[in-house]
Amino acid sequence: MSLIDFGPIYTNTGAILQIDYATKCAESGSTVIGINTKYGLIVCVEKPIDSVLYKIKEEKRIKKFRSNVLLVGSGLLHDLEPIETQANQRLGLAEKYRQFISANEIKNAISASVHDFTIYYGVRPVGCHLMFGHSEKIKKMDGESACKIKNQTNQNEIKTRLYVTDCSSLTKEVHAYAIGKGASRAKTELEKLNADFENMKPLDAIDHSIRIMYRCFDPLKDKPFFLEVALMTDKIQEVDDDVVTEISEKYKDLNMDDE
Numbered sequence: 001m002s003l004i005d006f007g008p009i010y011t012n013t014g015a016i017l018q019i020d021y022a023t024k025c026a027e028s029g030s031t032v033i034g035i036n037t038k039y040g041l042i043v044c045v046e047k048p049i050d051s052v053l054y055k056i057k058e059e060k061r062i063k064k065f066r067s068n069v070l071l072v073g074s075g076l077l078h079d080l081e082p083i084e085t086q087a088n089q090r091l092g093l094a095e096k097y098r099q100f101i102s103a104n105e106i107k108n109a110i111s112a113s114v115h116d117f118t119i120y121y122g123v124r125p126v127g128c129h130l131m132f133g134h135s136e137k138i139k140k141m142d143g144e145s146a147c148k149i150k151n152q153t154n155q156n157e158i159k160t161r162l163y164v165t166d167c168s169s170l171t172k173e174v175h176a177y178a179i180g181k182g183a184s185r186a187k188t189e190l191e192k193l194n195a196d197f198e199n200m201k202p203l204d205a206i207d208h209s210i211r212i213m214y215r216c217f218d219p220l221k222d223k224p225f226f227l228e229v230a231l232m233t234d235k236i237q238e239v240d241d242d243v244v245t246e247i248s249e250k251y252k253d254l255n256m257d258d259e
Helices: 017-026 077-097 103-116 143-147 183-193 202-215 241-251
Strands: 032-037 040-048 063-066 069-075 128-137 158-165 171-174 176-179 225-232 236-238
Touching (some): 017 069, 017 128, 032 069, 032 158, 032 183, 040 069, 040 128, 040 158, 040 202, 069 077, 077 103, 077 128, 103 128, 103 158, 103 171, 128 176, 158 176, 176 183, 183 202
Antiparallel strands (some): 040 225, 063 069, 069 128, 128 158
């Protein structure tokens, strides 16, 4: 480590230490799992029970950034607020003249907002990783136009996309992903599924995400938790507690020590 460490300064190994420290902070946050299918996008969030005095269920972690955009973070959750503010400013002009904002514009706005915190001396990198989803309606084509396109199957349907952004602002589109302290184990479990995520039914995606969440649980270190699960199609809706509870009952005895 250098004797003086501040701002966006490269070390002799090519690293920016403040971003490395921010990444460690983000990777200590609550686990978030996202699975994107052609039927909709599923996001499952772990909410640790820090105290019986808190109304954990009332603390909504999945934010409705737009009517067709959800946003969730892991790490220093209050760092999401300046990101939302910056992204809103970037999208404001486009929304003034157009009703629809594309997934690419949303991605660029959020990524650029995170990037701003890595290049100036007066701010620090954000201490959270982000996961966000976007949905849009696929316009129905007339018969003549549709015949010109091979294998046209997605007429008049909802197309959802899932993105992840890290502390350095690197943004990727993914089929399924996990962020937070259980991300490494969760991503391994997602890969083990060897599944066709696109054709996965929403209820199956919810089942897998909850099972994997319990598989990431370390009974020696982690606190008990509630789960918040959302499904995004043409709108964002929270999955009923009854459904989440029923599935959780099947896997509540699982933990990371089980094979």
